[in-house]
Amino acid sequence: MTTHPTDESALKRILTAAAVLLWIETVVLLGLGAWLAIDIISGLSRSLPAAIALAALVLGAGVWLQFVAKAVPQNHRWARSAAIFWQTCQLAVASASFTGRGANIAIGAALVVASVAVLALLFSKPVIAASRAQLEEKD
Numbered sequence: 001m002t003t004h005p006t007d008e009s010a011l012k013r014i015l016t017a018a019a020v021l022l023w024i025e026t027v028v029l030l031g032l033g034a035w036l037a038i039d040i041i042s043g044l045s046r047s048l049p050a051a052i053a054l055a056a057l058v059l060g061a062g063v064w065l066q067f068v069a070k071a072v073p074q075n076h077r078w079a080r081s082a083a084i085f086w087q088t089c090q091l092a093v094a095s096a097s098f099t100g101r102g103a104n105i106a107i108g109a110a111l112v113v114a115s116v117a118v119l120a121l122l123f124s125k126p127v128i129a130a131s132r133a134q135l136e137e138k139d
Contacts, residue, residue: 011126015073018121021114022069022083025090026062033059077134080122087115087122 036055045051065086071079090111097108121127 007126007129011075011130012073014121014124014126015075018083018118019069019072021118021121022065022072022086025086025114026065026069029058029065030062033062075130075134077131080127080131083118084122087119090115 033055036051036058039045040048040051040055064082068079068082068086072083094108094111094115097104097111
């Protein structure tokens with residue numbers, strides 16, 4: 001199955017836009033991880049083991065997301081799957097950001113907007129067509 005040059009151009013633009021949003025998420029995630037690490041070093045954490053675990057988890061997720069953001073514009077199938085997984089995780093965090101102790105509607109809204117935007121890009125017609133073409137090449 002061959003694609004038209006305009007389809008490839010649209011695919012490249014869509015994947016680049018998704019990658020830009022993923023890079024923004026990566027920077028925010030790594031910044032949050034650094035902030036958590038600074039809290040640990042400065043002694044502001046109530047539970048040191050929990051704070052270390054959370055900082056390690058957030059920083060690890062940030063490093064992983066950096067690899068995803070780098071691979072999405074290269075049209076790797078695994079990266080699209082990973083990006084979709086991350087957006088669903090963000091939506092879960094966003095839903096918790098609207099209620100409960102420490103709720104922050106601005107953070108929840110930002111997470112929802114970013115996640116929905118990336119999901120819309122990754123489920124767009126050119127990306128789905130490229131995914132199908134890659135699957136057909138493997139058969």
